[in-house]
């Protein structure tokens with residue numbers, strides 16, 4: 001769901017304490033704090049989430065498509081299937097013609113068509129900066145909800161997209177890269193997490209989230225919140241786009257990577273061999289990043305046969321919620 005930098009809006013919502021008076025018309029199964037909320041109406045479980053972003057790319061159609069993929073991701077990360085969406089847009093009337101917003105919407109619509117999701121409407125307001133996203137509703141098998149927590153000792157840890165999206169789009173903003181040089185990052189941002197979600201369900205994943213604004217380390221730490229396990233990561237196996245490695249070595253990474261690294265550092269143990277530039281890659285905020293999940297090691301074969309991109313990046317041990325990066 002939406003975020004306020006490393007301090008999560010979800011924590012604030014969670015601190016409101018819900019509705020103690022009762023009388024709710026739905027049974028809440030997953031409240032604030034996971035990738036999306038889940039509630040039951042009768043026997044049907046619904047997933048609900050909202051996300052909107054500023055443009056990581058220059059082309060409005062591509063922006064709409066990327067933002068749609070990004071917004072759908074939280075439903076997939078819960079093991080759900082998105083069914084309907086509402087658009088939210090902030091639009092600087094003085095800077096753009098409405099044709100631009102039309103292109104953004106066309107891009108989003110193309111992704112929703114692929115995903116089989118009905119766009120029911122939306123809301124826009126005038127703002128100084130262009131922002132676009134979706135509120136998405138999905139359904140999920142109530143007995144197969146993929147939560148952030150639940151990783152078990154002995155599980156393997158899997159990531160389904162390479163890191164470096166934030167670094168590459170930052171380089172575009174700073175005119176270090178041009179539109180052609182970010183095509184690989186755009187391809188990954190436009191890859192729906194639908195197939196990865198299906199593979200995770202088939203492999204009986206024990207926990208799952210999507211890597212977005214908090215970067216790999218932030219989302220891994222969130223999976224470890226209150227856990228009695230540690231994640232042991234082999235950073236040499238971490239999938240990273242080559243361009244992002246080169247940029248990070250030159251000191252090109254977004255401010256958000258620094259913020260994430262500082263914010264989560266007390267829960268991360270880096271071994272002395274991890275190079276400095278890799279720490280920023282591991283903290284790099286991702287737009288429409290991949291799924292990060294844990295799977296019983298005997299079930300990884302199911303994943304192998306799925307045909308999707310994935311890397312085994314580590315394993316789960318008994319512990320106290322520490323992210324250990326070797």
Ligand code: CO
Pocket residue numbers: 001002035050051074212
């Ligand atoms: Co989200």
Ligand code: CO
Pocket residue numbers: 001034035073074077209210211212
């Ligand atoms: Co998420």
